[in-house]
Amino acid sequence: MSKAHDLVIIGGGVGGLVTASVAGQLGLDVVLIEREPVLGGDCLNVGCIPSKTLIRSAKVAHTVKNSAAFGVVATGGDADLGQVIARVQSVIETIRVHDDPERFRGYGVDVRFGEAAFIDAHTVEVNGDQIKGRRFVIATGSRPAVPPISGLNEVPFYTNESIFELKTLPKRLAVIGAGPIGLELAQAFSRLGAQVTVFEAGARILPKDDPALSQMLLEVLRQEGVDVQLEATIDQIAQQAGNIVLHLGQASIEVDALLVAAGRRANTEALALENAGITCPASGTIQVDQRLRTTQRHIFACGDCVGPYPFTHMAEYQAGVIISNAIFRMPKKVDYRAVPWVTYTDPELAQVGYTAEAAAAAGINFQTVQFPFAEVDRALADGATAGELKLHVAKGRIIGASLLGPHAGELIHEIALAVSERIPLRKIASLVHAYPTLAQITKRAAGSYFSPALFSPKTRLFVKWINRLLP
Ligand SMILES: Cc1cc2nc3c(=O)[nH]c(=O)nc-3n(C[C@H](O)[C@H](O)[C@H](O)COP(=O)(O)OP(=O)(O)OC[C@H]3O[C@@H](n4cnc5c(N)ncnc54)[C@H](O)[C@@H]3O)c2cc1C
Numbered sequence: 001m002s003k004a005h006d007l008v009i010i011g012g013g014v015g016g017l018v019t020a021s022v023a024g025q026l027g028l029d030v031v032l033i034e035r036e037p038v039l040g041g042d043c044l045n046v047g048c049i050p051s052k053t054l055i056r057s058a059k060v061a062h063t064v065k066n067s068a069a070f071g072v073v074a075t076g077g078d079a080d081l082g083q084v085i086a087r088v089q090s091v092i093e094t095i096r097v098h099d100d101p102e103r104f105r106g107y108g109v110d111v112r113f114g115e116a117a118f119i120d121a122h123t124v125e126v127n128g129d130q131i132k133g134r135r136f137v138i139a140t141g142s143r144p145a146v147p148p149i150s151g152l153n154e155v156p157f158y159t160n161e162s163i164f165e166l167k168t169l170p171k172r173l174a175v176i177g178a179g180p181i182g183l184e185l186a187q188a189f190s191r192l193g194a195q196v197t198v199f200e201a202g203a204r205i206l207p208k209d210d211p212a213l214s215q216m217l218l219e220v221l222r223q224e225g226v227d228v229q230l231e232a233t234i235d236q237i238a239q240q241a242g243n244i245v246l247h248l249g250q251a252s253i254e255v256d257a258l259l260v261a262a263g264r265r266a267n268t269e270a271l272a273l274e275n276a277g278i279t280c281p282a283s284g285t286i287q288v289d290q291r292l293r294t295t296q297r298h299i300f301a302c303g304d305c306v307g308p309y310p311f312t313h314m315a316e317y318q319a320g321v322i323i324s325n326a327i328f329r330m331p332k333k334v335d336y337r338a339v340p341w342v343t344y345t346d347p348e349l350a351q352v353g354y355t356a357e358a359a360a361a362a363g364i365n366f367q368t369v370q371f372p373f374a375e376v377d378r379a380l381a382d383g384a385t386a387g388e389l390k391l392h393v394a395k396g397r398i399i400g401a402s403l404l405g406p407h408a409g410e411l412i413h414e415i416a417l418a419v420s421e422r423i424p425l426r427k428i429a430s431l432v433h434a435y436p437t438l439a440q441i442t443k444r445a446a447g448s449y450f451s452p453a454l455f456s457p458k459t460r461l462f463v464k465w466i467n468r469l470l471p
C-alpha cells in the first residue's frame with residue numbers, strides 16, 4: 001500500500017500552482033498533476049497573456065493609423081500577423097520561467113504530467129499510477145463551451161485554444177459571443193486589419209457590467225468599425241467554397257474565419273468525481289462551501305472549475321483561502337465583496353463591488369455619483385475621453401464602482417481598496433492626487449458627492465457669517 005501524500009493538487013494553472021508553491025516551500029509532501037505537457041494553464045498559454053499581448057500590438061496599429069489626430073504624419077500601420085503572433089509566443093515563453101516544472105520540483109513538489117481521475121475519495125490515478133492523498137485540491141479550470149448551433153461542428157472554427165496560432169490575418173472574421181473574450185479579440189483583430197462581425201444572442205454586450213457603460217463601449221466599438229449584432233440568433237453554419245456561411249433568419253453572412261467565444265465549461269468530466277463521492281451539478285461547476293470544501297471535506301476546489309468569478313486573480317485569491325484552510329488549518333471563508341474585474345477593450349471597462357443593479361436588487365439604499373473622462377485634463381491631453389466613473393455610495397462609503405475609460409483596469413484598484421477596507425469617501429476626496437493624472441477622476445467623482453453640501457445656502461451663510469465675525 002503506497003503512503004498518502006499530504007496534498008495532491010490536480011491542475012497546473014494559477015490555482016494549482018499557487019497552492020503547490022506555498023505547500024512545497026512549507027515542507028509538505030505535495031504532488032501536482034497536470035494533463036498538458038506544460039504548466040501555466042489557460043492564463044499563460046491560451047488566455048490572459050496571449051490576449052493582452054495581441055491587444056498591445058493592435059493598439060500600436062490603431063495609434064499609427066490614427067496618428068494624424070495627434071499631429072503626427074505616419075504611413076502604414078498594417079500588421080504582419082506572423083510577427084504579432086511571434087511576439088505573443090515570445091512573451092509567453094518569457095513568463096513561462098515562473099511556471100517551469102523544475103522550479104516547483106526545487107520546492108519539493110512532485111510534478112507529474114498526465115490526466116488525473118479519482119478512484120475513491122483518497123486516491124487518484126495518473127498514467128496507471130495510483131496516488132493517495134490526505135487532502136486534495138481540484139484546480140482543473142475551464143474550456144470553451146461550444147453552443148448547439150446547427151452545422152457548427154462540421155465547419156472549422158477557432159477558440160481561444162487555437163486563435164493564437166493564426167499566422168495570417170483572416171480578411172473577414174465572425175465572432176460568436178460578446179463577452180470579454182469575444183470583444184477583446186474582436187477589437188484586436190479589427191485593429192489589426194480584419195473585417196470583424198460579432199454575433200451576440202443577448203440584448204447587450206458584457207451583461208455582467210453596468211448597462212450604460214457597456215452601451216458606451218458598444219458605440220465606441222461600432223464607430224471603430226467592429227460590426228456588433230445584438231439579439232442575433234444563428235440558425236445554421238455551413239462551409240461553401242472554402243468560406244464559412246452563417247445563416248440568421250433570411251440573412252446570411254460569409255466569412256473566412258470563425259471564432260467561438262460563447263462562454264466556458266468547467267473541466268470536471270475527466271475527474272470521475274462520482275468515485276470520490278463529490279456532488280457536481282449538470283453545469284459541471286464543482287459545488288463548494290465558503291471555505292472552498294467540496295461535499296468531501298478533505299477535497300478542496302478553486303478557480304474556474306468552481307467560479308463564481310472565472311478570473312486569474314480569483315483563482316489566486318481562492319488558492320490563498322485553501323492554503324489557510326488546508327495547510328495552516330486556520331478556518332477562512334471567501335469574501336467576494338471587493339472583487340475587481342476588467343475587460344481589456346479600448347477603452348477598458350472595469351468593475352468592483354456592487355453594480356447599481358446588484359445594489360438595488362440587494363435592497364441597499366445608495367446614491368450614485370458620476371464623473372466623465374471628458375472633464376479630466378489628462379484624458380483630454382491623451383485624446384482618450386470616452387467613458388466615465390460611477391461610484392455607488394452608501395452611508396458615506398463606496399460599495400461599488402463601474403469605470404469605462406483609459407487604463408480603467410489600473411485605476412479601479414484605488415477604489416477596490418476603499419471598498420475592501422470601507423474607507424470613507426471623504427478620505428478619497430481629500431487625498432492629494434498628482435496632477436495631471438487619469439486617477440484624478442476618482443478624486444473628482446468623490447468630490448462631486450460632497451459639492452452639493454459644500455456649496456449649499458446653509459454653508460454659504462455660515463461662511464459669510466464667520467468672515468464678518470472674525471478679523
Ligand atoms: C482568452 C482568455 C482571456 C482571459 N483573460 C483574462 C484576463 O485578462 N484576466 C483574468 O483575470 N482572467 C482572464 N481569463 C481567465 C483566466 O485565464 C482563468 O480564470 C484562469 O486561467 C483560471 O485559472 P485556473 O487555475 O482555475 O484554471 P486553468 O488556468 O485553466 O488551469 C487548469 C489546469 O488544469 C489542467 N487539468 C484539467 N483537468 C485535468 C485533469 N483531469 N488532470 C490533470 N490536469 C487537468 C488543465 O490542463 C489546466 O492546465 C482569460 C481567459 C481566456 C480564455
Ligand SMILES: NC(=O)c1ccc[n+]([C@@H]2O[C@H](COP(=O)([O-])OP(=O)(O)OC[C@H]3O[C@@H](n4cnc5c(N)ncnc54)[C@H](O)[C@@H]3O)[C@@H](O)[C@H]2O)c1
Nearest residue numbers: 147177178179180181182199200201261262263310342343
Ligand atoms: N479581461 C478578463 O478578465 C477576461 C477576458 C477574457 C475572459 N475572461 C473570463 O473568461 C470568461 C468567459 O469569457 P467568454 O467571453 O467566453 O464568456 P461569457 O460567458 O462572459 O460571454 C459569452 C457571451 O456569448 C453569448 N453567447 C452564448 N451563446 C451564443 C450563441 N449561440 N450565439 C451568440 N451569442 C452567444 C452569451 O450571451 C454571452 O454574452 C469570462 O466570464 C471571464 O471571466 C476574462
